[in-house]
Amino acid sequence: MADTADTTRSGGGEATPVLRKAGWRHIGPGIVVAATGVGAGDLVATLIAGSKFGYTLLWAAVIxxxxxxxxxxxxxxxxLATGRTLFDGWRSLGRWTTVYFAGYVIVWGFVYGAAAMSSSALPLAALFPDTLGVKWWAIICGLVGLVFVWFNRYAVxxxxxxxxxxxxxxxxxxxxxxxxPNLGDALAGLVPVLPDGSLLYTLGLVGGVGGTITLAAYxxxxxxxxWRDAGWMKVMRMDNRVAYLTTGVFVVAMLFVGAELLHSSGVALAKGDKGLIDLGGVLEDRYGAATAQLFLVGFFATSFTSLIGVWHGVSLMFADFVGRLRERGEEGEGGGAAAGRAEGVPAAEKSLPFRAYLLWLTFPPMALLFLDQPFGLVIVYGVIGAFFMPFLALTLLWLLNSSRxxxxxxxxxxSNGMLGAAGLLFVVLCVQQVRELPW
Structure with missing residues (x-):
């Protein structure tokens, strides 16, 4: 059952939320955002950074x-502070945000759906060889994710x-x-140092791990x-810290593995999710089949949480997006927030837009599993995706410093310093990503 907040009445009769005490029993959304944000590709990037530079870039992972x-x-x-959803806030900044988000969520969802299904399929194909190919495991993962999110509400x-x-x-x-791990070297890695050729890996560690649209879905x-109002602010902040402490453990652990297992032996991994299959082979050679299989189970958990997390969280955002388009012209400035408040979420999970986007994430991307990704689609996906994190950081900076x-x-x-630094970092990463696209 959803948590509820107490309120008191001020002299004017308005409800004033009572600040709830943070407690472990409330933790939940943070775990979801941590699990969704850290995918197999993030772990590979961390492993590769550890394999190339040892513990030297540990400080970047912490930042x-x-x-x-x-x-x-x-x-x-x-x-919590406004009672309005994030998309409602974006829309108040101008129509350009609606145009950008529409293009992003459609193209990104199409390509990401195939990537998420493939990532979840790779460890299953390795765990159960000589059964189904990666493509068929990918289709099964997508269908399981669809059925799970379709028929279950947030609590489950x-x-x-x-x-x-x-x-x-x-x-x-x-x-x-x-x-x-060598703890002495690890502690030394907390001192900011940039070895030759490490700048892009450093920026990737700071900006990449756990940094996707799922941050907006939080x-x-x-x-x-x-959690419906500002009375839950302390609870939310504790929940959020637990989320990224968990993310930090994942990142540091994989950096340790990259530094000790790969850096010392000079083993190179393939880029992308297949790099984790390479790591499974290294673990089997060094520690035996049981450790390798345990790792593959963890690899599957990492990938499948990202899949169902996006299936649920981004579908909620899309449902809100469609709801706002329907309200256009029917509300005054700052009004019409009810559809995006907490009480609207259970209805959103059963809504047509929510389920339509679930289908969009699942079925059209299956075509990409059997075809090479069209060149033009890769370009559009890369450009739109590269701009999302600077868009998120800079619009939050705008919204949270305004009368809204x-x-x-x-x-x-x-907060201004952190969001400003994040915006600058993501702009640099955006430029780099666009430059590296196969134009």
Whole structure:
């Protein structure tokens, strides 16, 4: 059952939310956003950074977690402080945000659907060789994700995600301990240093791990939990910190594995999700089949949580997007927030737009599993995707420093500094991603 907030009445008769005390029993949306945001590709990027530079870039991974904490906190704070959804906030900045989001969510969802299904299929194909090929495992994963999200509400979704995160946590920590990390070198890696040729890897560690549209979905999961107003602010902030502490453990553990297992032996991994299959082979040679299979189970948990997390969270955002388009012309400035409030989430999970986007994420991308991705689609996907994180950081900076946010909950100097730094970082990464596209 969703949590509810108490209120008191002020002298004017208005409901004033009572600040709830943060407690472990409330933790939930943070676990969901951590599990969804860390995918197989993120773990490979961290492994490769560890294999090339050892522990030297550990500091970048820590800073990356702090950046994501600031972004997710800002998204959650907007939802709770204003009672409006993030897309409602974006729309108040001008029609250009609607045009951008429409293009992004359609093209990104089409390509991401195929990538998520393939990533979940790879460890299954390795665990059960001589059964089904990767493409058929991918289709099964997509259909299972569709059925699960279609028929379950947020409470069940959160419980399953929590279980899979626990599995990921145990596997990654076990591997980090198994490779016997050099703690002295690891502590030295907390001192900011940039070895030759490490700039792009550093920026990737700071900006990439756990940094996707799921950061924007965090506010929607906060609402789905039943946190409806500013009375839940302390709870949300604790939940968010737990989320990125969890993310930090994943990242540090995989950096340890890359530094000890790969850097010392000079082993190179393939880029992308297939790099984790390479790691499975290395683990089997070094520690035996049981460790390799355990790793593949963790690999599957990492990939499948990203799949069902996006299937649920981005579908909620799309449902809100469609709802706002329907309201255009029917509301005054700052009004019409009801459809995006916490009480609207259960209805959104059953809505036609929510389920339509679920189908969009599942069935059209299956064509890409059997075809090479069209060249033009890759270009469009790369350009639109590269702009999303700077878009998120800079629009949150705008919204939370304006009169759209109640004065008590506007940005302070720390939030402005973190969001400003995040925006600058993501602009640099955006330019680099666009330059590297196969024009």
């Amino acid at each position: 990356g977690c702090l950046v994501k904490i600031s972004l997710a906190e800002a998204a959650g704070r907007w939802h 979704f959160e419980k399953v995600m929590t279980f899979l995160v626990g599995l990921m946590f145990l596997v990654t920590v076990y591997l980090a301990v198994r490779v016997t 506010g929607y999961w906060v609402n789905a939990k039943g 946010t109640p004065g008590e909950w506007r940005n302070g100097w720390l």
